[in-house]
Amino acid sequence: MTNRLINEQSPYLLQHAHNPVNWYPWGSEAFDKAKQENKPVLVSIGYAACHWCHVMERESFENCEAAQYMNDHFVCIKVDREERPDVDHLYMDAVQALTGSGGWPLNVFVTPDRLPFYGGTYFPPLAAFQRSSWTEVLQRIVSWWIDRKDEVIAQAEQLSAHLKNASELSLDMHPQNATNQKDVCISICEQLMKQADKQLGGFSKAPKFPSSFCLSFLLEHAHFFDDKHAQKQALLSIDKMIAGGIYDQVGGGFSRYATDNNWLVPHFEKMLYDNALMVLVLCDAYQITKRSAYKQTIEETIAFVMRELKSDVGLFYCALDADSEGEEGKFYTWTWDQWKEHVQDELVTQFLGVSEFGNWEGTNILHTPTSIDTFSKENGISVEQLENRISTVRKHLMEARNKRIRPLTDDKCVLSWNALMSIALTRASVVLENTNYLQEAVQHLDCTFSLFTSNQDLQRTFKSNTSRIDACLDDYSFLIQAAIQLASVSNREDFLLKASSLCETAISLFGNQQEGFFYFSRADTNHLPIRKIELIDGATPSGNSMMAQNLLLLGMCMGRTDWWDKGNILINTMANAASHYPTSFGYWSMLFQRVSIGMKSAVVAGFSASESLKKLRTFFMPHVYFLISSKEISELEILKGKKVSNQTHIFVCTQQACLPPVQSIEESVSLLLA
Numbered sequence: 001m002t003n004r005l006i007n008e009q010s011p012y013l014l015q016h017a018h019n020p021v022n023w024y025p026w027g028s029e030a031f032d033k034a035k036q037e038n039k040p041v042l043v044s045i046g047y048a049a050c051h052w053c054h055v056m057e058r059e060s061f062e063n064c065e066a067a068q069y070m071n072d073h074f075v076c077i078k079v080d081r082e083e084r085p086d087v088d089h090l091y092m093d094a095v096q097a098l099t100g101s102g103g104w105p106l107n108v109f110v111t112p113d114r115l116p117f118y119g120g121t122y123f124p125p126l127a128a129f130q131r132s133s134w135t136e137v138l139q140r141i142v143s144w145w146i147d148r149k150d151e152v153i154a155q156a157e158q159l160s161a162h163l164k165n166a167s168e169l170s171l172d173m174h175p176q177n178a179t180n181q182k183d184v185c186i187s188i189c190e191q192l193m194k195q196a197d198k199q200l201g202g203f204s205k206a207p208k209f210p211s212s213f214c215l216s217f218l219l220e221h222a223h224f225f226d227d228k229h230a231q232k233q234a235l236l237s238i239d240k241m242i243a244g245g246i247y248d249q250v251g252g253g254f255s256r257y258a259t260d261n262n263w264l265v266p267h268f269e270k271m272l273y274d275n276a277l278m279v280l281v282l283c284d285a286y287q288i289t290k291r292s293a294y295k296q297t298i299e300e301t302i303a304f305v306m307r308e309l310k311s312d313v314g315l316f317y318c319a320l321d322a323d324s325e326g327e328e329g330k331f332y333t334w335t336w337d338q339w340k341e342h343v344q345d346e347l348v349t350q351f352l353g354v355s356e357f358g359n360w361e362g363t364n365i366l367h368t369p370t371s372i373d374t375f376s377k378e379n380g381i382s383v384e385q386l387e388n389r390i391s392t393v394r395k396h397l398m399e400a401r402n403k404r405i406r407p408l409t410d411d412k413c414v415l416s417w418n419a420l421m422s423i424a425l426t427r428a429s430v431v432l433e434n435t436n437y438l439q440e441a442v443q444h445l446d447c448t449f450s451l452f453t454s455n456q457d458l459q460r461t462f463k464s465n466t467s468r469i470d471a472c473l474d475d476y477s478f479l480i481q482a483a484i485q486l487a488s489v490s491n492r493e494d495f496l497l498k499a500s501s502l503c504e505t506a507i508s509l510f511g512n513q514q515e516g517f518f519y520f521s522r523a524d525t526n527h528l529p530i531r532k533i534e535l536i537d538g539a540t541p542s543g544n545s546m547m548a549q550n551l552l553l554l555g556m557c558m559g560r561t562d563w564w565d566k567g568n569i570l571i572n573t574m575a576n577a578a579s580h581y582p583t584s585f586g587y588w589s590m591l592f593q594r595v596s597i598g599m600k601s602a603v604v605a606g607f608s609a610s611e612s613l614k615k616l617r618t619f620f621m622p623h624v625y626f627l628i629s630s631k632e633i634s635e636l637e638i639l640k641g642k643k644v645s646n647q648t649h650i651f652v653c654t655q656q657a658c659l660p661p662v663q664s665i666e667e668s669v670s671l672l673l674a
Contacts, residue, residue: 001020002018003016003022004022004023004024009468010048010082011410011411012046012047012078012080012410013025013078013080019061020061020062020063020067020071021061021067021070021071021076022070023076024077025077027527034075037075039073039074039112040111040112040142040152041074042077042107043077043087043108044076044108045108046078046080047080047082047410048082048318048410049270050105051267051328056105056122059125060125060134066134069135082318082461086525086528089532090116091116091119093532095120097159097166098118098119098159099119106119106121107119109141111152111153116159117156118141118144163532182596184575184579184596185592185593188593189227191581192217192230193229198233200240200263201237201238201263206259206260208246208257208260208263209256210274211583212277213277213537213541213589215238215281216280216281216586217593218231219285220284220622223622231288235289238285238294239293241258242297243263243371244266244367245258245265245360246263246264249352249366250366251307251398252300252301253275253301254278254301255268256269256271263367264365267328268407269319269321270320272305272316273539275424276423276424279427282294282298286298287431288620298431302424308320313447313451313465314447314451315448316413316444317411318410320410322407323407324408329360331401331406331407332366333363334363335358335363338400339354342400343393345389347381347386348386348393351370352366352367352390353366353368411463412461412462414461415459415462415479416478416540417478418452419475422441422444422485423478425440430617433614441486441490445486449479452467452471452479453467454467457470457471458475472522472543473518473544476502476510478541480499480502483499484496484550484554484557484625487499491630496558503563506547508523510523516573517533535577536585546587547570548567548571548574548591550567552568552571552599555567556599557625558636558638559637559638571591571595572592575592594622594623598623598654598655599624599625599654600623600624600653600654600655600672601625601653602626603627603639603650604626604627604648604649605628605629605643605651606646606649607645609629615665616672619672629642629643648663
């Protein structure tokens with residue numbers, strides 16, 4: 001028995017294709033049926049790597065009695081939030097407005113006109129923990145729809161009006177006065193430090209998320225403002241994550257978040273975007289400190305992505321599931337008997353925190369409760385000797401783990417997440433001086449432009465040799481940024497020209513002339529009742545914050561003062577919100593700080609330009625955009641007049657003016673850091 005989801009591409013939707021629920025994919029067919037039959041619509045949203053989505057499927061959506069009730073009284077739609085983030089964002093806002101919280105699975109009840117009126121997240125099969133059972137919820141909705149339909153419709157319209165107002169920037173935002181920008185940066189840092197866990201890292205109690213933008217902000221703030229406390233806090237958070245179970249001590253890579261304060265117990269799903277963003281903050285940490293542990297973690301994380309998430313066509317898959325064999329974390333944890341079968345080294349056993357009784361549900365999550373330096377001293381062994389023994393054990397564990405039943409791979413490819421991985425590879429190639437990463441980044445971005453394009457339009461997803469679903473703002477803005485960053489490192493001017501062309505398209509498709517910000521969905525989108533403006537930096541940067549950065553950098557490179565001015569206005573407008581809620585506006589905060597310091601560009605031209613640029617890149621200068629001038633004639637405004645000659649010249653431009661060219665690295669660094 002199958003339902004309509006059997007014809008979909010999403011692994012998440014295909015998981016539900018054999019449910020007794022008569023699921024529809026998102027689209028007009030389902031809503032037309034609801035209108036014809038006068039039924040409410042259930043929109044159930046999740047994703048393939050979601051543990052609680054699997055739980056609710058097993059308990060309720062595979063239950064024939066519950067499914068029959070759903071089929072009789074509702075039109076039921078399944079949505080993969082990674083395919084349709086616009087749908088997810090709108091209905092998540094609705095549920096959060098109704099209940100004060102959100103998450104996945106997200107179950108939303110909407111009218112045939114797609115207006116939400118009730119919803120929640122996971123509902124158990126039997127009432128428990130002050131939470132109604134799924135059957136009780138369904139019966140309540142049916143009763144409302146039959147007996148109080150006018151009230152339901154009125155509530156849906158009222159809620160939608162509220163969501164529309166919220167999407168039109170109800171925040172009290174005004175461009176920040178340039179005279180006190182640095183004071184705002186200090187205020188943002190102070191707010192972050194107040195929220196920071198000074199003992200265990202991070203910015204909240206459990207559950208703990210990496211919050212990579214906030215860590216990058218603190219590292220940059222420490223650099224720009226000579227704030228040792230900010231750097232200490234950022235590095236503490238990074239160190240605790242690397243040592244914890246949130247980091248895969250065998251195979252590398254980070255899980256989505258930790259469920260405890262100590263970073264020990266992860267929610268075991270591993271997402272592409274989390275790992276890309278963690279590579280970026282680790283690159284910052286390594287460039288500043290040169291600690292070998294950060295380099296190793298960068299390399300191991302990239303190795304994980306290349307090994308387990310790279311597709312045959314050169315793109316990267318979305319995620320690995322949290323579950324295998326119906327159990328969360330089973331692939332990654334070790335019982336004492338399993339451990340003893342593969343490991344006899346008692347010292348490494350102690351170092352990786354393994355014990356007979358385990359540390360999570362009778363099993364062991366590997367972690368490093370003591371630093372390798374301290375542990376080596378306490379046990380009278382050199383760090384090098386211990387590292388060799390750990391490496392040997394890890395190889396054995398990897399071999400053993402590879403024989404287990406693997407978690408599901410969500411093997412669709414998402415444009416925005418692939419763009420983030422491109423940015424990570426580009427940055428790692430610079431910081432680690434790794435030409436293999438650069439080569440991979442170039443090949444990957446060429447592949448991305450090719451495979452995510454259909455009929456000259458960008459598409460959001462790629463699977464089974466097919467790209468589909470119109471790209472949203474995040475897809476455009478992240479891809480533009482990936483092209484801008486790779487152009488700087490690869491000396492490929494065509495990437496900047498592509499970025500500029502895409503920026504024009506994004507402004508046309510997503511621009512809001514009245515507010516200045518960008519809508520999440522395209523102007524020609526008509527499948528949702530509300531077009532949202534998403535400003536919050538969540539698990540990934542908001543499309544608006546990334547577009548602001550794109551406008552600044554392309555404004556410099558292409559000589560577009562209108563773009564430069566627009567980017568500045570957007571960033572300064574968000575300063576007030578960032579100073580009050582920095583963990584929700586971490587990427588905005590980082591951009592605002594760079595603007596307050598003074599964004600600069602540096603073009604290196606001449607016989608030894610590559611070698612000079614390599615030396616310049618060893619300095620931590622996140623506010624500077626670098627390019628090489630290698631042609632006599634260039635289409636890029638930033639390179640015009642910067643001729644190649646036997647002598648190397650470095651051309652530095654600030655936000656206001658271009659300075660006379662200099663020849664020495666020391667002089668240029670002095671100008672760039674001034």
